[in-house]
Amino acid sequence: MKKICLFAMTLMAVTVAKAQTLDEIISKHIEAMGGKDKLASIKTIHMEGVIVGANGNEITISIWKEHNKLFRREINFGMGTGITLITDKGGWNTDRQGNVNPMKDEQYHRQEFQLDCQSPLVDYAAKGHKAELMGKETADGKDYYKIKLTLKGGNEQFYFIEASTYYLDHLSFKAGSTGMGGGPGMNPDAEIVVKYSNYAKTDDGYIFPFTTTTTGGFGGSLNYEKIEVNKPVEESKYKAQ
Template sequence: MKNLMIFGMFILTMVFAQFAQAQTADDVVNKYIDALGGKEKLSSLNSVRLSGSMSIQGNDIAITVTKLHMKGMRMDISVMGTENYQIITPGKGVMFMPVQGMASPTDMPEDAVKAAQSQLDVQSALLNYKDKGTAVEFLGAEGNDYKLKVTFKNGISTTYFIGKSDNRLNKSVSKRSINGEEMEIETTYSNYKQVDGFWFAFTVTSSVQGETNYDKIETNVKVDESIFK
């Protein structure tokens, strides 16, 4: 009887722990969404254009990123007198980098495309995440951040570090296969500013791509879908 009671208490503890974990994850997500502008506001965002420069090995490279919600993302890169681009859509990825000697557009590796597809969601990948087939697990706290393991429908996982005080995304960590080698990629987000009622990180620093500083972000701009073809 004693063992049965202990077993029963163990089961109850597990149930309550899982419930508390789910509630904690959703609580962090909800506060994060509110910090970006709120559900209703984010749902009105259909497109975004970010203009700025990327610093790689001491060189500043002009970039423009154009996104149309869940349809396409295009990054235009001007460097050393060449015009380069990368395109991501729900179905594929294409890159044309003449600065690297490419003579014609080339399909991007499947792993790279899958890793980038979450960025097609301009409204936030965590907005109504359950409806999108995304799983979110609360991993506790680390320093001044809460940690969330976010697993997207395509199987890609990323750990989000969301600030306890401001509920903004401070860092993301993920593992990616680059040139056949698995690497951990750390990206930090800072210099948040409000644009048309939405909050954006104007500085994004990647352990792979270096630092990107945006000087202009436009929302709900008209986007011709042909730029993704």
């Protein structure tokens, strides 16, 4: 009986230590991004950039976010604009011809995390997410903490936090985890990896990665030319048009 109690106490101690280590890593990541108070002050974000596809074609992209209320992404293909709109009321997609298609419930709930301006890792438990420290990995001469984040909507993401800077180095997930199948003709089980780089401060002191490079799926590199924080968002951005 004593052995069983000792084992249970040891198991509890290991579990607590692991949870503390997880929270410590997330806390250091948040501090590296400016601190919890700085991130909590983000109410809106406007981003503009250029995507260079795997075939070399350039596509412009604009994103508007209002914390817990709005995520709007416009991608200009040159022959039309595709819009993804998510609000606290629902989600919609438009095609290049301007047809508006409401998201199914599963799609919407798996995309709701896009409404978060601060990061799903900030107060993750209070937001209904579950985080788990998967260990430490080494690649390309760098050490990373691997964190599995199961979002409230059920989709899983893997965060790779660089051990030396505590910046998010890359994020991986399954193509179909968004509830949208990953795109036409794409294997929903295919792995998508998004690498974040070129971290810099905006004029008002907010830290963002100004370059993201995606492998898997449609791939390509996105370079942000403008990132603005806490600028008013026009009411028209809430409309799927």
